[in-house]
Amino acid sequence: MPIFSYLAIPKRDARKSLCEELSTLEHCQVIPADNQDVVVVVTDTPDEHTEKQLQHTIKSLPSLQSLSLAFGYNEKLE
Amino acid sequence: MKLDRREFIKQAAIGSALATAGSLFPGISFGSWNRLAGGPGVLAWQKTPCRFCGTGCGLLVGVSDGRAVAVKGDPNCTVNKGLCCMKGYHSVQALYGRDRITTAKVRKNGTLVEVPISEALNLVAEKLKETRDTYGKDSVAMYGSGQWTIPDGYVASKLFKGCLGTNNVEANARLCMASAVTGFMTSFGLDEPMGCYEDIDHADVFVTWGNNMAEMHPVLFSRMLSNRKRRAGVKIIDFATRFTRTSQAADKTIIFKPQTDLAVANSICYEIIKNNWVNDNFVNEHVSFHKGKTNIGYGTEDHFTFSDSAETIDFEAFKLFLEDYTPEKVEKISGVPAEEIKYLASLYGNPSLKVTSFWCMGMNQHTRGTWINNLVYNIHLLVGKISTPGNSPFSLTGQPSACGTVREVGTLTHKLPHGVVMNENDRQMAAEIWQVPVENIDPKPSYHTVEMFRALDRGDIKFMWIQVTNPMVTMPNLRRYRDGALKDDRFVVVSDVYPTPTTDVADVILPAAMWIEQEGMFGNSERRTQHFAQIVDPPGEAMSDTWQIIEVAKRLGFEKQFPWSQDNYIEPIWEEYRRFHTGPKHEMAPYTVLAERSGVQWPFVDGRETRWRYNPAYDPACKNDKDFDFYGKKDNRAWIWARPYEPAAESPDEEYNFWLNTGRVIEHWHTGSMTRRVPVLHNAVPSSYVEIHPEDAADLGVVNGELVKIISRRGELTMPAQINGRGVPVRGMVFVPFFDESYLINEVTLDAFCPISKQPDYKKCAVRLEKA
Ligand code: SF4
Numbered sequence: 001m002p003i004f005s006y007l008a009i010p011k012r013d014a015r016k017s018l019c020e021e022l023s024t025l026e027h028c029q030v031i032p033a034d035n036q037d038v039v040v041v042v043t044d045t046p047d048e049h050t051e052k053q054l055q056h057t058i059k060s061l062p063s064l065q066s067l068s069l070a071f072g073y074n075e076k077l078e
Numbered sequence: 079m080k081l082d083r084r085e086f087i088k089q090a091a092i093g094s095a096l097a098t099a100g101s102l103f104p105g106i107s108f109g110s111w112n113r114l115a116g117g118p119g120v121l122a123w124q125k126t127p128c129r130f131c132g133t134g135c136g137l138l139v140g141v142s143d144g145r146a147v148a149v150k151g152d153p154n155c156t157v158n159k160g161l162c163c164m165k166g167y168h169s170v171q172a173l174y175g176r177d178r179i180t181t182a183k184v185r186k187n188g189t190l191v192e193v194p195i196s197e198a199l200n201l202v203a204e205k206l207k208e209t210r211d212t213y214g215k216d217s218v219a220m221y222g223s224g225q226w227t228i229p230d231g232y233v234a235s236k237l238f239k240g241c242l243g244t245n246n247v248e249a250n251a252r253l254c255m256a257s258a259v260t261g262f263m264t265s266f267g268l269d270e271p272m273g274c275y276e277d278i279d280h281a282d283v284f285v286t287w288g289n290n291m292a293e294m295h296p297v298l299f300s301r302m303l304s305n306r307k308r309r310a311g312v313k314i315i316d317f318a319t320r321f322t323r324t325s326q327a328a329d330k331t332i333i334f335k336p337q338t339d340l341a342v343a344n345s346i347c348y349e350i351i352k353n354n355w356v357n358d359n360f361v362n363e364h365v366s367f368h369k370g371k372t373n374i375g376y377g378t379e380d381h382f383t384f385s386d387s388a389e390t391i392d393f394e395a396f397k398l399f400l401e402d403y404t405p406e407k408v409e410k411i412s413g414v415p416a417e418e419i420k421y422l423a424s425l426y427g428n429p430s431l432k433v434t435s436f437w438c439m440g441m442n443q444h445t446r447g448t449w450i451n452n453l454v455y456n457i458h459l460l461v462g463k464i465s466t467p468g469n470s471p472f473s474l475t476g477q478p479s480a481c482g483t484v485r486e487v488g489t490l491t492h493k494l495p496h497g498v499v500m501n502e503n504d505r506q507m508a509a510e511i512w513q514v515p516v517e518n519i520d521p522k523p524s525y526h527t528v529e530m531f532r533a534l535d536r537g538d539i540k541f542m543w544i545q546v547t548n549p550m551v552t553m554p555n556l557r558r559y560r561d562g563a564l565k566d567d568r569f570v571v572v573s574d575v576y577p578t579p580t581t582d583v584a585d586v587i588l589p590a591a592m593w594i595e596q597e598g599m600f601g602n603s604e605r606r607t608q609h610f611a612q613i614v615d616p617p618g619e620a621m622s623d624t625w626q627i628i629e630v631a632k633r634l635g636f637e638k639q640f641p642w643s644q645d646n647y648i649e650p651i652w653e654e655y656r657r658f659h660t661g662p663k664h665e666m667a668p669y670t671v672l673a674e675r676s677g678v679q680w681p682f683v684d685g686r687e688t689r690w691r692y693n694p695a696y697d698p699a700c701k702n703d704k705d706f707d708f709y710g711k712k713d714n715r716a717w718i719w720a721r722p723y724e725p726a727a728e729s730p731d732e733e734y735n736f737w738l739n740t741g742r743v744i745e746h747w748h749t750g751s752m753t754r755r756v757p758v759l760h761n762a763v764p765s766s767y768v769e770i771h772p773e774d775a776a777d778l779g780v781v782n783g784e785l786v787k788i789i790s791r792r793g794e795l796t797m798p799a800q801i802n803g804r805g806v807p808v809r810g811m812v813f814v815p816f817f818d819e820s821y822l823i824n825e826v827t828l829d830a831f832c833p834i835s836k837q838p839d840y841k842k843c844a845v846r847l848e849k850a
Pocket residue numbers: 128129130131132133134135158161162163164165166167294295296297298
């Protein structure tokens with residue numbers, strides 16, 4: 001049952017579309033910054049496989065410039 | 079339970095991301111999320127100051143099912159306006175480490191065994207009484223902390239100084255803030271900064287004096303950076319002995335040799351006078367000139383004593399004194415090019431620039447700590463850049479309540495909540511409020527911290543109660559003091575939340591409530607008192623430090639002085655304590671106001687907080703009808719001091735050829751006993767290391783991660799090298815963070831101190847290195 005958080009940086013002028021795209025994804029919470037082009041993404045998935053798939057989907061979003069991991073937790077590892 | 083735990087982890091994940099964003103994008107705000115975020119299962123958000131540094135950021139703690147599960151910055155707190163650093167965001171996780179101390183333990187036949195807390199408290203009271211009866215009142219001592227709440231420190235002082243009649247009360251703030259106090263007292267006659275954090279929003283130039291604010295006061299640093307981004311011409315000058323994250327963000331870094339900040343500060347004054355940048359009106363109206371003793375020693379021997387004496391001089395004598403500090407002469411001492419000294423002087427001297435100087439441990443942990451504080455005030459006073467928005471010599475504190483509990487309550491051997499034990503009026507005031515005979519309060523200070531641990535080693539002190547601090551990691555020249563604490567007839571009581579090297583030497587361990595598991599108040603760097611309610615229950619039999627002291631006081635027969643009930647003791651203690659500070663110079667806010675707001679700055683007069691002291695536009699205590707009133711000193715003036723450069727207690731030589739400097743990293747709080755139990759913080763920096771300049775490392779034949787032995791005249795330590803990491807020392811210096819109890823760097827450091835403040839110098843001693 002992994003939980004991860006990331007900082008997502010949108011492509012130029014694409015913050016709104018990145019937030020919209022992310023919001024449509026399951027297991028995904030989106031927290032946009034008010035004053036910078038930075039979006040916090042939190043994923044809370046039932047298993048590693050789903051997490052990997054979700055990560056892949058996020059990385060392929062057209063409005064995404066870069067994604068960096070801030071926190072990772074996997075219940076199995078505890 | 080499963081849902082709570084998951085939600086808790088999710089909040090930690092959010093906190094981590096927000097903290098990372100905060101450090102990468104200074105000034106970033108997630109305010110609208112803060113307003114929306116209830117989070118599933120989070121029932122209530124309650125305010126508290128953060129407990130992980132002296133900045134005093136306001137936090138909102140989210141509670142679910144009686145457990146603190148989330149943290150966000152408090153948008154109503156003017157300190158941080160909703161921001162936090164990574165320690166703040168992860169702070170509540172420090173409550174829930176697996177090895178929390180939840181029951182009392184007593185050493186029986188050499189082994190610590192669990193006992194009910196009432197039995198442990200009985201033993202503490204018995205031992206305290208027995209020791210005092212047998213060896214005299216000064217054989218017992220209390221050693222507390224700048225992380226004590228204000229009520230903790232207040233009842234400790236009342237019990238030991240008022241009831242037991244000993245001035246053996248000290249706190250670890252002696253190790254971090256004592257030079258700031260003596261600096262303020264000698265220059266202004268009153269403690270604590272004249273300005274406030276709002277200075278950051280007005281200053282054009284920031285000079286950080288030996289102060290890595292980017293890691294130690296990150297939220298204030300980020301406020302500086304966002305001001306620089308927003309306002310044209312704002313500059314940050316990093317005046318330092320090593321390259322740090324502050325250097326990376328600064329506009330300019332000027333490196334000086336350790337201890338020579340004294341010479342550079344004098345040289346800046348020399349230049350200011352030479353170039354006619356003195357603010358004559360200000361100096362003539364508000365400043366007087368003085369000199370004190372010189373060649374004042376270093377306190378490395380037991381029973382060292384020193385008292386300064388002030389002699390009044392005039393401006394011409396001060397000018398003559400500065401002739402030894404021309405930039406060209408000082409370049410030779412300090413390694414700072416004369417041009418750089420002139421540049422610094424020109425910033426302070428330019429009448430159109432507002433300048434704020436920040437400092438913390440670099441200037442305070444200094445064998446001439448009082449002097450260097452005086453000298454930076456000298457610069458600001460010569461040009462009249464003080465007590466107005468943006469013009470501020472600003473001494474920052476390290477701990478959340480070094481100001482509130484240690485400096486304001488006066489939990490140092492010579493202090494009382496108002497004034498000093500040496501002053502008859504102050505003793506009388508204390509005796510009246512405490513309801514004890516005035517003869518109880520000894521007019522002579524006893525032991526400052528280093529001397530207190532020396533007395534424990536010698537056997538002059540036999541009983542010591544230690545609360546909220548970890549001296550068996552932090553005392554300089556540590557081996558001597560640990561051996562002393564372990565001697566047969568010494569009795570050591572430790573109140574703490576996790577096992578530490580200090581609980582290892584304890585005869586009794588008392589389980590303490592931590593931070594928001596109790597009600598209390600802290601006082602931050604800008605004279606702000608911050609109340610927090612009990613938000614969650616303490617685990618097991620853990621009890622607040624305040625209540626532990628009250629329990630022991632009652633057992634010793636002092637019910638009259640400690641009449642409060644466990645249901646309601648913080649409010650009456652605060653209201654009693656507040657009586658010490660009546661009047662416009664130090665009036666504190668009533669309990670009801672503190673309980674409502676995210677911090678209140680004192681003096682709090684007629685419902686108004688005071689942001690800039692000594693300035694009649696802001697400060698109701700000003701009475702002289704002039705543009706400033708430095709009412710702390712009898713001559714109503716701020717004092718400029720002629721203080722020379724004198725070398726460090728121990729400098730590199732042929733045999734020990736490196737400087738050793740010690741300090742902190744952003745992820746860990748002090749000795750790491752709490753932050754190392756927060757997985758994200760621990761994993762970020764899991765163990766300590768020694769920073770070495772790459773060329774010194776090459777000379778030694780050491781690469782990153784290889785082991786290096788650090789050897790001083792006191793001890794040695796082997797640890798991994800870090801080369802070109804977050805901090806890079808200059809050639810001939812190494813730096814070691816002290817958060818890791820597996821690497822006790824203080825076995826290597828020297829217990830030399832400033833003879834005036836008695837604060838040790840953790841930034842300078844001589845070592846040699848070997849490849850291990
Ligand atoms: S800057 Fe200090 S007070 Fe603010 S959140 Fe960080 S540790 Fe806490």
